[in-house]
Amino acid sequence: MKRALISVYEKNIELFEFVSFLDKKGYRIISTGGTYQYLKKHGISNILKIENITSYSEILDGRIKTIHPYIYGGILANRSIDAHMEYLRFHKIHPIDIVLVNFYPFFDKLLKGINPSLIEFIDIGGPSMLRAAAKNFFHVTPITDKNDYLLVKREIDTYGETSLKLRKKLAGKVFNLTSAYDSAISQYFLMEENFPPYLHSSYEKKMNLRYGENPHQKAAYYVSTIHHGAMRNFHQLHGKELSFNNLRDMDIAWKVVSQFYEPACCTVKHTTPCGVALGKNVIEAFKKTYYADSISSFGGIMAFNVSITKELAKEINRIFLEVILAPSYETDVLSILKKNKKNLRIIRIKYPISDQLEYVKIDGGVLVQQVDHFFSYDYKIVTKKKFSEQEIKSLFFAQKVVKYVKSNAIVVAKGTQTLGISGGQTNRLWAARQAIERALEKKKKKLVLVSDAFFPFRDVVDEAAISGEIKAILQPGGSIRDEESVKACDEYGIAMAFTGKRYFKH
Structure with missing residues (x-):
C-alpha cells in the first residue's frame, strides 16, 4: 500500500478534499498531531499517527515530531538501489510516496511585527521532510502548494501515479520555497547587516504583468515576504492590468508626493517627474502640476498624497492618464472616473516609503546600496x-x-x-x-x-x-x-x- 505523509499548519477544505482523494485511491495516510486530529475529525479513518511509525512521542513542546530514521528512510530510499530497499525491509520501514507539507507562517508573523514567540514559527521538520522528498523526486512526490493538488489528482487518476516530469517540477518548487523561507529567517537574524556574505532574496509572485518594458518582453511582479512597503500593499480599484512600466512610474510618483505634508501632485513619464506642485488644496496642486507640463502629462502616471474629490475627478476626466494613485477617494469619485475612463488604472495606496536598500541587476551580478533617504535644509x-x-x-x-x-x-x-x-x-x-x-x-x-x-x-x-x-x-x-x-x-x-x-x- 502506498503511503502519503501529511503535516500542515494551514488546514482547510482543499486539504481535506485532496486527502480524501488519496484515501479513496488506497493511500495510507500518515500525519502529525494537529493535522491528524483535523483529518480524523472530518472522517478520514485510514490514518496513522506519526508516533505509530516512529514509536516515539513528539518532544520539546512539539519541536521534534518527524525527525526520525523511520520517516526519512521511507522518504529518501532510492527504489532503484537494491541495498536501500533491503535495508527498509530489514528494519520494517515503509516507503513514503507523497509528502505534503506547509510551513509554520514565519512570513506572516514577521510582517505583523517582531515578538518573543517568533522564533517558534521557524519550521524545522517541515522544510527538512520536503527537501528530502524533493531530493528523491525520482520516486517521491513533494507537495507544498495547494494549487498543485489538482495536477497531482489528474495524474494519479490518469496514470495511477504522478509523472517524473511533474515530480521534478514540484521538487523545484520546494527548493524555491525553502530558499525564500530561509532567506526571510536569515534577514530576521541579520537585520542590522545590510551587506551579508550572501544576498537575501525572499519575494513572492503577486501577479503576472501585461508585458515588460516592451510588448515582446514577459514580466511579473514580486513582493517582499517579510517587509511592508507602499508598492507591496496597494489596491487596484479599476482599470486594465498593470504593466512593468506602470509599476516603476507609480513607485517614483508616490515617492515624490510622499515627501510633502501639503497637498501634492506629481506626474511621471518614463520614471521621470515631468510636473510637481503643492497647493492649498488638491485642486490647486493638480492644476499647477498639469500646467507645469501638459504635453508630457499625456498618458502619464499621476499621484496625490491626499484624497481625490469629486471636483478633481471631473478635472481628471478631461485629460488622458494611464494611472492615478491616491490614499483615498471620496464618495462617488470612483463612479465618476469609471464612467468615462474604462481603462484608467485607479490605485489606492497609503503606506509610507520603507525600503532601506535598493538593488540594480547587472549582467552576472547585483549592485546593492542604501536608499538615499537623506534630506537636509542645511546650506x-x-x-x-x-x-x-x-x-x-x-x-x-x-x-x-x-x-x-x-x-x-x-x-x-x-x-x-x-x-x-x-x-x-x-x-x-x-x-x-x-x-x-x-x-x-x-x-x-x-x-x-x-x-x-x-x-x-x-x-x-x-x-x-x-x-x-x-x-x-x-x-x-x-x-x-x-x-x-x-x-x-x-x-x-x-x-x-x-x-x-x-x-x-x-
Missing part, C-alpha cells in the same frame, strides 16, 4: 547676494524633486511648482538649457534653479543668467572650479548656495 551661501525667504522655500521644494530625476538633472521652479525639469542628459549644460527653456515658456518671473550635482564649469550659471529670470541657485558644490561659478553669480547678481550633498540618480 551655505557662497555669493554676495542672499536668498529671500520665498526663494529658500522654492529651492528646497525643487531639491525634493531633483532627487528623483535622472542625472544630469536640473529643476527650475517658481514657488512650489516645477516649471522646467530636465534629466538623463550626458552633460549638465544641456540639462540646464532644456529645463530653463521649458520654464521660460510659462512666462513666469523670479525663478529658482536646483542641480543634483555640482557645476563642472561656470557655463550653467551663464545659461541661467541669459534667461534673465533665474534669481537663485542651489547645488552641492565640490567642483575644482566652484570659484568660477561663484564669480559668475556675483557678476550677474544671482544668489547661490552649496549644500554639500549630491543626488545622483542613474
